[in-house]
Amino acid sequence: MKETSRKFLLPEVQIPNIVPIAMQNFTQYFKGFEKVAAVREIFGEDTDRVLSELKVEFFSSKFGYMGVSDEDGHLIVSAYYLKNGDPTSKYLDVVHELVHVKQYRQGKALFDETFEYHDRPTELEAYRHAVDEARRLGMSDHEIFEYLRVDWMSEDEVRKLARNIGIKPPPRRGDGERVR
Numbered sequence: 032m033k034e035t036s037r038k039f040l041l042p043e044v045q046i047p048n049i050v051p052i053a054m055q056n057f058t059q060y061f062k063g064f065e066k067v068a069a070v071r072e073i074f075g076e077d078t079d080r081v082l083s084e085l086k087v088e089f090f091s092s093k094f095g096y097m098g099v100s101d102e103d104g105h106l107i108v109s110a111y112y113l114k115n116g117d118p119t120s121k122y123l124d125v126v127h128e129l130v131h132v133k134q135y136r137q138g139k140a141l142f143d144e145t146f147e148y149h150d151r152p153t154e155l156e157a158y159r160h161a162v163d164e165a166r167r168l169g170m171s172d173h174e175i176f177e178y179l180r181v182d183w184m185s186e187d188e189v190r191k192l193a194r195n196i197g198i199k200p201p202p203r204r205g206d207g208e209r210v211r
C-alpha cells in the first residue's frame with residue numbers, strides 16, 4: 032500500500048512530516064523541488080515561477096494521499112499521509128501531482144469521467160513521468176508495481192494501470208507459479 036520496502040536515494044528535497052491543516056505556499060513546505068530534473072522537465076523555464084505561485088492545501092483524513100484541484104489547480108495533500116507515508120512514495124506522488132498542475136494550467140480536464148482511472152490519459156501521463164523517475168532512482172518493476180497499489184483500485188485495475196504505463200506486473204499468486 033504505497034510502500035516501497037527498500038530505501039532509495041532521493042534528490043535533495045524536503046517533504047514535511049507535520050503540517051497545519053490550512054492552505055499554504057507549496058515552496059514553504061516542499062523545498063528543493065525546483066532543482067529536481069524531473070520537475071524541470073515538467074515546467075521547463077517556468078519551473079521557479081509555477082512552484083512559487085503554487086498553493087498547497089493540507090487536509091486531515093486517514094484516507095487519500097495527494098491530488099490537484101480541478102477548480103484552481105492547487106495541490107491537496109493528506110497530513111496523515113505526510114506523517115505516515117513512505118518517503119519514496121511521497122516523493123513520487125509529488126512528481127505525479129506536479130504533472131497534473133501542468134495539465135490544469137494547459138486547460139486539460141483532470142477528471143475526464145469518460146475514462147476509468149487506470150485508462151485516463153491525464154493519469155497515464157502523470158504515472159509515466161513518476162515511473163520514469165522511479166526507474167532513475169533504481170526501483171524495479173516489482174517495486175514500482177507495489178508503489179502503484181492503492182486501496183481504491185482493485186487488483187485487476189492496478190494490473191491494467193501497470194500495463195498501460197509499461198510496468199510488468201508480477202505473476203498473480205497461484206497462477207504460473209507452483210510452490211512445492
Ligand SMILES: [Zn+2]
Pocket residue numbers: 127131153154157
Ligand atoms: Zn493522478
